[in-house]
Amino acid sequence: MSLLKLIGVLLDYPRDELWQHGEELLDATNDPALSRGWRAQLRAFVQDLLALDPLEAQDRWLATFDRGRAMSLLIFEHIHGESRDRGQAMVDLIDAYRRNGFELDAKELPDYLPLLLEYLAQRPQAEARDWLHHIGHIAGMLAARAGERELPHALLFEILVEAGDGKVNLDVMRQRASEEVRDDTVAAMDQLWEEEAVRFGTDAPSQDCDPPHRSPARPVNREVQP
Structure with a gap:
């Protein structure tokens, strides 16, 4: 592996199969591309994950990545937000997958980071590094936010930053993350999901009838096949 x-596997929703391949995951932490210190930290991350009950691991994943947008694993959500450019970017990414002989066999959005990493793992090293370079600022911000929230996943994002070119200034991003208002609190989630009452009359603003903006659902089953 x-x-x-x-x-990508470690960032993905922890399905039951993960525990069936624990030894393979542990073996993969010995990648020579990593420093000895990072190999030890990555192995500890995997060991801690495997030590959890699957239901607890899944609950933790949902609390980490499915509350608010700050820790979203959808890359284009951080770049384009709710703009129309996001849709075109996803179309272009699907085209890139297909041009290289891959077809999405799932309901996942194409910019889902674990899916992208699975694709890049099968592409030439230079191409993968170029992709990681271009999303390095996103991986860096996710690393900073994870660190601010004392999440072990910060290590995974820092490894992605380094795999890109390591030129992202994590200190600057950590400072920014420390100043952000968290969007995963109960109050923040209530505000996100709140639907405004529809007002009728000539003074009613047109956007009152617009659908509320919500984080998209993220199915957990997916597979990329050549």
Whole structure:
């Protein structure tokens, strides 16, 4: 298992199959591309994950990545937000997958980071590094936010930053993360999901009838096949 494949598996929703392949995951942490210190930290991450009951691991994943947008694993959500450019970017990414002989056999959005990493794990090293370079600022911000929230996943994002070119200034991003208002609190989630009452009359603003903006659902079963 390649390093990018491993990081993608560890960032993905922890399905029951993960525990069936624990030894393979542990073996993959010995990747020579990593420093000895990072290999030890990555192995500890995997050991801690495997020590959890699957239901607890799944609950923790949902609390980490499915509450609010700050820790979203959808890359284009961080780049384009809710703009129309996001849709075109996803179309272009699907085209890139297909041009290289891959077809999405799932309901996942194409910019889902674990899915992208699985794809890059099977591409030439230079191409994968170029991709990681371009999303390095996103991986860096996710690393900073994970560190601010004392999440062990910070290590995984830092490894992705280093795999890109390591030029992202994590200190600057950590400072920014420390100043952000968290969007995964109960109050923040209530505000996100709140639907405004529809007002009728000539003074009613047109956006009152717009659907509320919500984080998209993220199915957990997916597979990329050549």
